[in-house]
Amino acid sequence: MQVDNKLLDDLARVAGGAIGALTGLRGEVEAQVRQQFERILSQMDVVSREEFEAAREMAVKARTEQEDLTERVTALEALVATLVAERELSHAAPGPKRSARAHGAADQTPAPDAS
Template sequence: MSNGPNRILDDFAKLMTDAAGAAQGVRREMETAFRSQAERLLNSMDVVQREEFEATREMAVKAREDNIQLAARVEALEAKLAELTGQAAPAAAAKPRSKK
């Protein structure tokens, strides 16, 4: 009966291994279910993805820079036109204030 205690320990080890494998399977199922629920919730809230947000942000920054450059160009052209026509340059108060 030298196999008696060893067989019991082997069976117990096999049972624990099987239990650990089953626990990992349950964990994967729970993660999958949680991810699908979270994705469904975010989709229903119309939350944008990070990539879309960054692309839109970059477009807004570029548009703001272009707007500043165009405003400076218009101001220079108005000053030159006023100089050529002999009129006073437009008042600085007429310029719209930029928001930050």
């Protein structure tokens, strides 16, 4: 029975050592893959996450300001249209009739003859 236990202990040690070696190998492979990706990305013209987020925030701010300005322009156009319409109505409507005297008829009397 002890021979079986010794054999099992040896197998367990070999398996543990293999697992340890595979774990170390896995970590090394991951590090190599990460380095290779970093090297490829550094050669490409790719923005960093921070640069992307900053540009995104600027775009959101610009879009919001553009929408606000569009609303203001629309409101101002409506105001101008209303004022133009009111002005046209006030000029088109006949005003109260004035007497001939109000139009300067009194000034049109002939001057006395000096001769």
